[in-house]
Amino acid sequence: MYYPAIAVTLYLFWLVLSGHFSGFFLLLGAISSLLVLFCLRRMDRVDRSPGFVPPAPGLFAYGAWLLWSVVRSNIDVARRIWDPSLPIDPQWRPLKVALTKPFGRALYANSITLTPGTLTTDVHPGHFNIHCLSEAAMEELEEGEMERRIRRLGR
Amino acid sequence: MTPLVVELVSDLFFIAGGFLCVTGGVGLLRFPDFFTRIHASGVTETLAAPLLLGGVMCRTGWSLDTAKLLLVIIFLLATNPTAAHAMARAALQGGLKPWLGAAGEEGNGEQGNGEQGNGEQGRRDAGEGEGSSSLR
Amino acid sequence: MLLAAVLAILVTMVLALIRALLGPTAYDRMLASNLFGTKTVLLIAVGGHALDWPSFVDVALLYAMINFVGTLAVMRFFQAQPQPQPQAPAAEHPPGEEHP
Known part of the structure; x- marks a missing residue:
């Protein structure tokens, strides 16, 4: 296969x-x-590759949701760039991650980085180190909707 | 030729994409340190690139070029996080510490003053940012 | 509107060049050059369509791949490089011979 x-x-x-x-x-x-x-x-x-990932309907639904959240955070970061007072408050701290399967973890880390305003700097077994532009972006990640959606994919 | 509606949609994509493009460039200049600048470059790469390429896609009509442009978009979206992560990791291993704003200055300011001399630069740029706020 | 898009891309490229010249660290320069590469891909795609070049998309696709591999390669190079040590210049004057 x-x-x-x-x-x-x-x-x-x-x-x-x-x-x-x-x-x-x-x-x-x-x-x-x-x-x-x-x-x-x-x-x-x-080097045994991690295997072929068959495209599933859930992945496309997740992609659509990810696109929407990318658009939202793009608008947020663009607003911060053009604001004359430059309202940024960079944070750099660990984020607890319960995902264990390699594909889900890679997808989560990449999704975090793809969204402007948040960036995965390190991947550790129980947590990722996240650099983000504002406290609000970090709180949204800690609220954990993205992780729930990836877990629902079952990967 | 392409229908008027499609052309209007593509114009809209071009305007939004061009604006976000310039936004990212301005952010790259305005933000105080390397890690915040990665976020600024993310703005141009994650949304501006698909918007501009989508605008071109609307105008080429249905041909093989449409599929190729879609491949370019997918490739850019797939590789951008990897490149950003690679740069952030290399910078961290190279001894660069993120600048954590005025609040983190007392706790992490000394660490930020590493071999790269970035802590100083970050503080100076941040000072400029505060100066512009007082001007307003 | 094609002209406006091309102009916006060119302005962004100039801004990225300014950041690459200002630095201050090598990583900032690399970030700016990565951004410059992405903008080149967009410029080829939009400008190629505006000027009716044949097979402009292939060039854009190839450039996107080269840009990505180039960024990764330079970052690997930075990681492989040993960090500058403060006592490195002292090695030119071994204390055992010149300062007995």
Whole structure:
């Protein structure tokens, strides 16, 4: 399941990038996809990759919610930048994280960093170190809605 | 040509994206220390880039370019947190400590005065920020 | 509006260049150069469409990838570099030989 899924993804990527659908180019795409797959197999002997993450409906719903929260925090940070008095109050402290699975933790840390105003500086087993622009952003994270949504994905 | 409505939507995207772009640049100049500047650069990279590329997407119409632009957006959104995290981690390991505002000055001010001499710079820039507030 | 977007991107690039020149730390310069790279991707995409370049998106996609890998590579370089030690200059004058 792992290698075929990656092969299909690679071939689709080739099709999008090339844009030519004649036989010769389709053949070239198949050859280069197989070549990459061969390299990947050899590399997996040394470093087993965490696996293919199949796209699930829950992930798309989470992506939409994340986009909305990114828009909100962008507006907040933009307001702080243009305010003449520069109302920022940087905080840097640990945030308790109960997620244990690698994918969920990576998704959480990346989501925090993607949202302007909050930034993951360190990842530790029980907590992340968060740098954020204002007390309000930190309180929103500690309230934990993002973590609840990731836990609901079951990852 | 593209319909009028689509063109209007794309104009809207361009205006919003361009404004956020400049906002991030201004934030990069105004914010007092490195870690706060990462937040400013996040504004231009997370919302301005998709908005501007979305504006171009509206105008190219349905073609392979639309899919490629979508790939660019996904790639930028996927790599931006990684790059930001890598820079923050490298700065922390390099001995740079975040400037924690006027309240954190007593507790962490001495730590911030590390090898990079950033504590001093952060304080000077913060002083400028306070100066502009008193002007207002 | 294409012109306005291109102008906004160019202004941002100038601001990023100013931050890269001011510093004060190497990390600030790297952050500014990363931002400059992202703005280059946007400039290629928007300007390429405005000027009707063929296959401008491929260039933008490639530039986005190079920018990301470049940032990571420079950050690895910073991490691998040993920190400057205060007693490093003293090593030029070993105390055992010149100051008995």
